[in-house]
Amino acid sequence: MDNVQAACDNCGKELIAGAAYCERCGARTRRARRLVRLAIRVELVFFLAVVAMVAAFVWVYAFQK
Numbered sequence: 001m002d003n004v005q006a007a008c009d010n011c012g013k014e015l016i017a018g019a020a021y022c023e024r025c026g027a028r029t030r031r032a033r034r035l036v037r038l039a040i041r042v043e044l045v046f047f048l049a050v051v052a053m054v055a056a057f058v059w060v061y062a063f064q065k
């Protein structure tokens, strides 16, 4: 599933295998962009988990009187 990207999408320069950035123009490769999206998603899930935990504590506290 990991389609190898041979050249930079931005400037067309050949990429080193597994590179995250183009060495000429600095553009992110597709693989790096996908990893960034994945990292953002993981962070979002973590953030929502924290929010849910705080909300649960508030809820428990409010109903303990």
Ligand SMILES: [Zn+2]
Binding pocket: 008, 009, 010, 011, 012, 013, 022, 023, 024, 025, 026, 027
């Ligand atoms: Zn480039």
